Amino acid sequence: MKSIKEIRKGKFGKKFEQGQVIILMALAMVALLGFTSLAIDGGMLYADRRAAQNAADAAAFAGILKKAKGLSDADAIMAAVDLASTNGYESSQVNVEVWSQSDITGNYDFVSVDVTATTRTAFLHFVFDGEASNKVMAVTKVRAAGPAFPEVAIVAMNDCTTGSGPLLSITGGGNSGGVLTYNGGMFINSPEPSGSGHCAINPPSSAVTWGIRAFDGYKIWSVGSHAYNGQTKVSPVPIQVGFNGGQPISDPLAGLLEPQCTANGSVVGGVHQPGRYGGPGQPSLSGNQDKTFAPGIYCISGDVTVAGNGSWSGDGVVLNFMNGALSFRGNGNLTLTAPNATNCIGNNGDLTASCTYKGIVMYSSRANTNTLDIRGNGDIRVTGLVYALNGRVEGKGGGADPDDWVVRGQIIAGSVAGDGNGSFVVSYDADNTYHINTLMNLEQ
Secondary structure: OOOHHHHHHOHHHHHHHHHHHHHHHHHHHHHHHHHHHHHHHHHHHHHHHHHHHHHHHHHHHHHHHHHHOOOOHHHHHHHHHHHHHHOOOOHHHEEEEEEEEEEOOEEEEEEEEEEEEEOOOOOHHHHOOOOOEEEEEEEEEEEOOEEOOOOEEEEEOOOHHHOOOOOEEEEOOOOOOEEEEEOOEEEEOOOOOOHHHOOOEEOOOOOOOOEEEEOOOOOEEEOOOOOOOOOOOEEOOOOEOOHHHHOOOOOOOOOOOOOOOOOEOEEEOOEEEOEEEOOOOOOOOOOOOOEEEOOEEEEEOOOEEEOOOOOEEEOOEEEEEOOOOEEEOOOOOEEEEOOOOOOOOOOOOOOOOHHHHOOEEEEEOOOOOOEEEEOOOOOEEEEEEEEEEEEEEEEOOEOOOOOOOOEEEEEEEEEEEEEOOEEEEEEEOHHHOOEEOOEEEEOO
């Protein structure tokens, strides 16, 4: 009889060891099959996911294009499904949703597209009991062309928490004035805290002063959290707080570049012509003389002061204050209107063409922190958008009636102030302010 040692060395031992190798090889094959499935089928899944995402993106854009053209939700859904079909995805694999949203920054349409793609695997089904699939989503958004802030007469962009001062206030020693808006509300972009640390609105203390007031049922909105409850010289209260999740918004006209002038200004037949004013070798606009402006863009350097009985008038003009202030405080009249479709000059998109700036009557360079002061004692009538992103706009001359406006259109400025001796009335008018083009983008 063989001993255990002999069995291990002999024929019986070889069979025993051969059996162990078969088991080990079987286990190794399972592991190798798993790695192979990851390498091959994982790559196929990733490729299919990319293809599905591209198809979802394209389908979402196809749908939102229909909404941008003013077509129905059904048209948008059909366009998205058809586009997905051309990329190889059946309607059962595609889910499309369309919805709308509006706030004070505009009207928005959304289209979301879900695509579910199933991948035929080579090895994965041996080790995974289930269907290999990808589900992807794309969301597109379109903002309809229109004013930057529909139905908002005053947009005040400063941050009072940095020490820049209030965004809406009353200056002067009088007791009859106010900052009043008709046909639209007000917006303050400062993240002011609630409680005693508020700083965005500085209402007057006089009992008979109008104060800061939006008429016609319009509201005052704020990204801050202070609601001005109990403040009798702010109306209506409480103001609407927490807009945009409490985060300040960026420049609403960020895509619009500054107007340009290619030549010095001049006076022809007593009428000022478009061009550069106020710099070396250029004519000045300061003084007490009456001035009439021809349609076009005026690029103005340095401070401009108009006192006495000097009056300004012009239709279809853009006054670009490049680095200085305007002080119009005389007894004369100020009657200016922005370019429109019938009197603008040049091609839209050209920075030297007033057609690019339809609806803008005063433009203060984004680097200009000075004041546009239009508080004359004469008839002050400025029609269009007054844009001074980092500057200040002060005015008076209106009454307590929507027809007694000082600015008809819109103001977008760092801060706005009225004179205590007379109201600063801003009447929102969508037809007399700048319109942003349709904006379309992929949200997700």
